[in-house]
Amino acid sequence: MKVLIVGSGGREHALAWKCAQSPKVSEVLVAPGNGGTAIEPRVRNVNVAAEDVPGLVTLAKMERVGLTIIGPEGPLVAGVVDAFAAAGLRCFGPRQAAAQLEGSKAFTKEFLKRHGIPTAAYATFTRETFDADWVRQQRTPIVVKASGLAAGKGVVIVDSAEEAISVAQSMFGGQFGSAGDQVVIEEFLPGEEASFIVMSDGKNILTFATSQDHKRLRDADAGPNTGGMGAYSPAPVVDRAMHERIMREVIEPTIRGLAKDGTPYTGFLYAGIMVHPDGTPNVLEYNCRFGDPETQPIMMRLKGDLVELCDAALDKRLDAVHADWDDRAALGVVLAAEGYPDTVRKGDVIKGLDAAGKLPGKVFHAGTKAAGGGVVVSGGRVLCAVGLGGSVSAAQAQAYALVDKISWAGMQCRRDIGFRAIERERSDKK
Ligand code: AMP
Numbered sequence: 001m002k003v004l005i006v007g008s009g010g011r012e013h014a015l016a017w018k019c020a021q022s023p024k025v026s027e028v029l030v031a032p033g034n035g036g037t038a039i040e041p042r043v044r045n046v047n048v049a050a051e052d053v054p055g056l057v058t059l060a061k062m063e064r065v066g067l068t069i070i071g072p073e074g075p076l077v078a079g080v081v082d083a084f085a086a087a088g089l090r091c092f093g094p095r096q097a098a099a100q101l102e103g104s105k106a107f108t109k110e111f112l113k114r115h116g117i118p119t120a121a122y123a124t125f126t127r128e129t130f131d132a133d134w135v136r137q138q139r140t141p142i143v144v145k146a147s148g149l150a151a152g153k154g155v156v157i158v159d160s161a162e163e164a165i166s167v168a169q170s171m172f173g174g175q176f177g178s179a180g181d182q183v184v185i186e187e188f189l190p191g192e193e194a195s196f197i198v199m200s201d202g203k204n205i206l207t208f209a210t211s212q213d214h215k216r217l218r219d220a221d222a223g224p225n226t227g228g229m230g231a232y233s234p235a236p237v238v239d240r241a242m243h244e245r246i247m248r249e250v251i252e253p254t255i256r257g258l259a260k261d262g263t264p265y266t267g268f269l270y271a272g273i274m275v276h277p278d279g280t281p282n283v284l285e286y287n288c289r290f291g292d293p294e295t296q297p298i299m300m301r302l303k304g305d306l307v308e309l310c311d312a313a314l315d316k317r318l319d320a321v322h323a324d325w326d327d328r329a330a331l332g333v334v335l336a337a338e339g340y341p342d343t344v345r346k347g348d349v350i351k352g353l354d355a356a357g358k359l360p361g362k363v364f365h366a367g368t369k370a371a372g373g374g375v376v377v378s379g380g381r382v383l384c385a386v387g388l389g390g391s392v393s394a395a396q397a398q399a400y401a402l403v404d405k406i407s408w409a410g411m412q413c414r415r416d417i418g419f420r421a422i423e424r425e426r427s428d429k430k
Pocket of ligand 1: 120143145155157186187188189190193215272284285
């Protein structure tokens, strides 16, 4: 069977690499892919953009693709799964109506409230209904969110009501295009974040290994927010008791609620959770796809066949399969281009990939492309170096051994990915 992966990031490289290991799979196509998927064994890039829904349907038909897995949220929110279903093609991901969980924060907050799922107190406004006095009555810090898709940049945490008002007004003014037509303003929640990722077939739920990512650009979680500078799995903040709580209070009522609302959810569902110091697992956001960079360490730990799991979900028999996980921890460090997360410098040749390829672990590509016999930088997040180890510290050491082989002009990365888990490991040993 041929599998098609849609997207061009590190997540898609990891998904393609994993699917290519399936005994059921003859070839993995990636549309459009990157410099890493171009050289991965049994993987072939095809020049169709991830947002080109008719082009993807035509490609899947022409190549007789047996299973398509969508990486990024854009095509899901645009209805790619509905278009594939209408053409009689198997495509793993939520339909457009269910993908609103990521496509509209206003929809999600209202859904969470209606189904009694814990989340920060909030209000939703349009330019017409905006109430600056309400904002002035709230406690600070306070969080302002553009409701629609804003490439991870639509959330701003501010220390004063006046700043919140000005951020909301620039969102209404078109800073994020139509994504800012509605703005959610919510209470700031203290605590520790964790990513909780499951697969659902509309009714049954298969939980994936837990993970935690680092969104800030610089060490010690300082600097601006980014798409993610590294991630590790498992996340020690989600112990067995917290796992059960998140399933019971968040994931199960979400899947049940969506089915009850007539929009059953098939696909990966990613809950961004803030574990409050009192233990409450609050939903910060939902993503209707796998996380990036969480996918990279999680795929390194998945021992089973991802294609088999996606097939089972599409056939609504997820209750008949299970996922086995490597007991070791996995940790991924993102190597980013100069200037990231703003305008980045592109075109530099990446050195040391061959040397890194000889070491244990795996370097997944994201913003790279093949050029002149080498691989050059073509995007903000360029590579993700993943190590495995008997502890998060050991996985971190393996990941940084890969990082230290690689270089290009202006390369930047954090040196402390996993620090919270490593602090826990150290205090557990004492
Ligand atoms: P979101 O895209 O909604 O997950 O927000 C991006 C990031 O902003 C999250 O990963 C959190 O670090 C932070 N954040 C969002 N909402 C809140 C909140 N209510 N309280 C504290 N931090 C938040």
